[in-house]
Amino acid sequence: GQQVMQIPQYQHVQEGEDFTTYCNSSTTLSNIQWYKQRPGGHPVFLIQLVKSGEVKKQKRLTFQFGEAKKNSSLHITATQTTDVGTYFCAGQEGNFNKFYFGSGTKLNVKP
Amino acid sequence: DAGITQSPRHKVTETGTPVTLRCHQTENHRYMYWYRQDPGHGLRLIHYSYGVKDTDKGEVSDGYSVSRSKTEDFLLTLESATSSQTSVYFCAIKTAGTNEQFFGPGTRLTVL
Numbered sequence: 001g002q003q004v005m006q007i008p009q010y011q012h013v014q015e016g017e018d019f020t021t022y023c024n025s026s027t028t029l030s031n032i033q034w035y036k037q038r039p040g041g042h043p044v045f046l047i048q049l050v051k052s053g054e055v056k057k058q059k060r061l062t063f064q065f066g067e068a069k070k071n072s073s074l075h076i077t078a079t080q081t082t083d084v085g086t087y088f089c090a091g092q093e094g095n096f097n098k099f100y101f102g103s104g105t106k107l108n109v110k111p
Numbered sequence: 112d113a114g115i116t117q118s119p120r121h122k123v124t125e126t127g128t129p130v131t132l133r134c135h136q137t138e139n140h141r142y143m144y145w146y147r148q149d150p151g152h153g154l155r156l157i158h159y160s161y162g163v164k165d166t167d168k169g170e171v172s173d174g175y176s177v178s179r180s181k182t183e184d185f186l187l188t189l190e191s192a193t194s195s196q197t198s199v200y201f202c203a204i205k206t207a208g209t210n211e212q213f214f215g216p217g218t219r220l221t222v223l
Contacts, residue, residue, distance in 0.1 A: 002170075009151070031210070042201060042214040043154065088153055096210065097142065097161060098169065103153040 002027055004091050006102025014110050019076040021105035023089035030092045032065055032072045033099070038085045046074075079109045114138050115215040117202050123221045130189040132218050134202030136182075142205035143185040144212065145169075145177060147198040154201065160185055192222040 003026045013019055023032065031050045035043040047056055049065035049072060056063045062075045072091075076083055089102040114137035124130050134143060142161055146154040146169075156169030158177040166177050174196060176188045189196055202215040 006153070033210075033212070035212075042217055043212075045211045045213065048210060090154075090212075092210075097159060097167070097205075098156060099144075099212065100170075101146075101153040101155070103151055 002091075002093060002100045004089060004100045004102045006089055006105060008105055009103065010106045010108070012108045012110065013079050015081060016078050019079050019083070019107055020073055021087050021089075021107075022071065022073045023091070023102045024071045025091050025100075027070070027093060029069050030094055030096065032069075032092075033090045034063060034072075034074050035088045035090060036085050037088065037104075041085075043088060076107075079107070081109050081111050083107060084109050115202060115204060115213060117200075117215040117218050119218060120216065121219045123223065124192055125223050126193055127191050130192050130220065130222075132187045132200055132202075132220070134185045134187070134215055136185075136204050138204070139182055140204040141182075141207060143179065144203040144205065145175075145185065145187045146201045146203065147171065147196075148201060148217075149198050157187065157200075192220075194222050196220065197222045 006023045033048045034046040037043045047063050053067045054065040060077045064073045086104040086106045088104045090099045116135045118133045144159040145157040148154050155171045157175050160166045160179040178186045200218045203212045205212050
């Protein structure tokens with residue numbers, strides 16, 4: 001069945017350093033979404049990528065969708081303590097009803 | 112957040128007892144989802160609904176059933192709870208236009 005793998009599982013960085021998390025799907029995706037979950041909170045939608053090779057930016061966050069639509073990445077430039085949390089990717093195949101989540105990358109930022 | 116509430120927020124129960132979790136939304140969204148979240152597994156889809164009385168299975172549906180008798184409520188039932196069902200359960204809705212999911216605050220369930 002569909003699997004979305006996400007690495008790394010944990011990342012500890014010093015404030016100001018960059019951070020990247022990667023997702024890889026076993027099948028071609030229709031789209032991929034990214035979510036952030038703060039400690040003790042619920043996942044919050046960040047962005048959706050649909051097109052092959054798409055790149056989107058939100059301030060210090062850069063999201064990419066691979067040419068083959070099987071992989072994606074989230075890059076944070078110059079991390080801040082407010083970036084702390086777990087970042088999840090979630091992919092959809094042709095059926096736009098089901099979402100397949102990666103296992104998440106937990107980011108810790110030391111001030 | 113999209114008017115989603117979950118009840119109860121915390122529950123401790125014993126193995127073999129039935130448990131029902133409720134998800135309530137106020138904005139008439141068609142799609143509703145139940146996920147469980149466990150360390151190292153991210154969020155895994157249990158069941159989802161695409162309308163009143165219309166439901167489908169997710170990737171970890173064994174041991175769970177759902178019902179949706181009205182648009183605003185989506186119920187998740189554990190017929191006979193097991194310790195492996197100890198988890199945090201999140202409900203979510205999907206917006207039709209943007210395909211975004213909005214999550215409820217979660218229910219922490221412990222099965223002893």
